Amino acid sequence: xxxxxxxxxAADAHSAHNYHPLPVVVxxxxxxxxxxxxxxxxxxxxxxxxxxxxxxxxxxxxDAARAQLDRVTLTSRAFHHDRFAEFCTQLAELCGKDMVLPxxxxxxxxxxxVKTARKWGYRVKGVPxxxxxxxxxxxxxxGRTTTIVSxxxxxxxxxxxxxxxxGFEIVPYGDLxxxxxxxxxxxxxxxxxxxxxxxxxxxxxxGYLTGVRELTAARNxxxxxxxxxxxxxxxxxxxxCEHEDVVPDVYVLGKALGGGVVPVSAVVASREVLGVxxxxxxxxxxxxxxxxxxxxxxxxxxxxxxxxxxxxxxxGEHLHHELGLLTGTGAVREVRGRGLxxxxxxxxxxxxxxxxxxxxxxxxxxxxxxxxxxxxxxxPLVITKEDLNWGLTQLxxxxxx
Numbered sequence: 001x002x003x004x005x006x007x008x009x010a011a012d013a014h015s016a017h018n019y020h021p022l023p024v025v026v027x028x029x030x031x032x033x034x035x036x037x038x039x040x041x042x043x044x045x046x047x048x049x050x051x052x053x054x055x056x057x058x059x060x061x062x063d064a065a066r067a068q069l070d071r072v073t074l075t076s077r078a079f080h081h082d083r084f085a086e087f088c089t090q091l092a093e094l095c096g097k098d099m100v101l102p103x104x105x106x107x108x109x110x111x112x113x114v115k116t117a118r119k120w121g122y123r124v125k126g127v128p129x130x131x132x133x134x135x136x137x138x139x140x141x142x143g144r145t146t147t148i149v150s151x152x153x154x155x156x157x158x159x160x161x162x163x164x165x166x167g168f169e170i171v172p173y174g175d176l177x178x179x180x181x182x183x184x185x186x187x188x189x190x191x192x193x194x195x196x197x198x199x200x201x202x203x204x205x206x207g208y209l210t211g212v213r214e215l216t217a218a219r220n221x222x223x224x225x226x227x228x229x230x231x232x233x234x235x236x237x238x239x240x241c242e243h244e245d246v247v248p249d250v251y252v253l254g255k256a257l258g259g260g261v262v263p264v265s266a267v268v269a270s271r272e273v274l275g276v277x278x279x280x281x282x283x284x285x286x287x288x289x290x291x292x293x294x295x296x297x298x299x300x301x302x303x304x305x306x307x308x309x310x311x312x313x314x315x316g317e318h319l320h321h322e323l324g325l326l327t328g329t330g331a332v333r334e335v336r337g338r339g340l341x342x343x344x345x346x347x348x349x350x351x352x353x354x355x356x357x358x359x360x361x362x363x364x365x366x367x368x369x370x371x372x373x374x375x376x377x378x379x380p381l382v383i384t385k386e387d388l389n390w391g392l393t394q395l396x397x398x399x400x401x
Contacts, residue, residue, distance in 0.1 A: 003037040022361050022368070029056035032383040034366065043391045045367045047380045049197070050229045050341075052260035054302060055382035061259040061298050068294035076285050087293035090300045091268060094238065095251050099274040101267045102288035102296075106228040106254030107143025109265035112282065113191065113224050113252045114147060116267060118167070119276045121188030125220055132188045137173035141198030142191070142226055154198075174204040176211040183215065189222040189250075190215075194240035197229040200374040201336050201343030209244040216249070222273065224250040228265070232256040233381055235339035236313035238303055243338065249273060259299050264292045308381045312339040315388060319377070322392045331399035333373075342377040343370075350399055363394040 001009070007025040024042065028035045032055055034042045047053060054061060068083070075081045088100040101116070103109050117134055121127040136142075136151045149157050150164035158164075171178040173196060183190070194209060196202040216223040225248035230240035233256065241248055251268040258264035267274065286292070302308060316339035323342055326332040333345040346356055353369025360367055360375075367375045379388060 083293035117189035
């Protein structure tokens with residue numbers, strides 16, 4: 001039995017089977033490349049679902065974490081620490097907002113956003129107690145907590161977890177008329193992904209986000225943008241909403257905010273919105289901890305340079321041009337996406353998304369499938385054009401073999 005086989009067998013024996021990873025066991029990684037326990041190298045074309053926008057072992061992030069490790073890593077929110085105020089100030093400024101509520105995971109941030117919207121609805125908008133409604137989109141992915149799966153339309157994420165949390169209405173993604181019809185006097189928020197990642201990198205029709213912004217402003221409803229995957233440089237802008245010059249009321253952030261080093265998430269909004277919280281009404285022992293703030297501050301500093309947004313724009317144009325050529329081969333039905341992010345629908349005659357992912361793994365490229373026939377491509381923003389081209393060559397040869 002190889003080291004890989006032994007590690008996978010041990011994992012299968014002693015961990016819950018809530019994931020179905022590719023049969024590779026990573027031992028080290030740097031930049032856009034990972035090396036397994038056997039010494040084989042792989043080009044990472046997934047980047048931890050955008051958690052690794054700045055690559056594996058980014059020197060700036062690694063140095064920031066190491067420096068903080070020598071000082072203090074956790075105080076809990078029972079005390080102040082010397083990185084907290086700076087982190088909240090800098091993140092609020094990056095988003096053009098007033099206040100930040102830091103958490104850890106993306107799902108925690110979404111749960112926080114849900115609680116924020118409901119509390120704002122009761123205390124500020126004046127919705128009668130117990131009637132607050134949040135409108136969400138079909139095929140969404142916001143996490144897997146009990147409340148979040150209550151408004152999921154994915155059977156794998158939702159089945160067997162009821163009874164479900166009420167207070168949500170689901171409408172088709174990209175359908176402004178359906179969204180308009182769903183908003184009523186009890187609606188406190190519209191929660192959307194500017195680009196739906198888990199659904200296959202679905203980009204809404206032009207003008208949709210603008211229409212959502214206009215509708216929510218007119219009806220005194222919060223527009224909450226889940227930018228956990230789409231934000232922080234992935235699409236060529238700091239936030240995907242910027243492609244339509246839209247500023248939501250609430251940003252929900254995660255993944256890349258922790259630089260692939262520690263889990264960091266946050267809800268960012270105006271004082272009117274986040275000011276509804278008082279001591280004891282919401283919290284997290286690890287949320288906003290010193291290590292998280294140190295890494296998050298370095299992420300913010302890196303984004304302020306504009307370098308990563310520009311790389312995502314330029315390499316993204318090249319990526320989509322090359323992927324577009326594959327649609328003429330018969331192997332690819334459709335390509336969607338924006339920036340350095342793409343969903344590629346494979347013709348089932350050439351294999352499932354899982355089968356294509358395994359074939360690419362054998363060629364030294366790591367991607368991951370979703371919804372049967374789709375593979376997602378989202379390499380670290382630090383990838384070189386040469387490495388990106390090599391990965392695309394492996395995809396082309398896999399699909400035309």
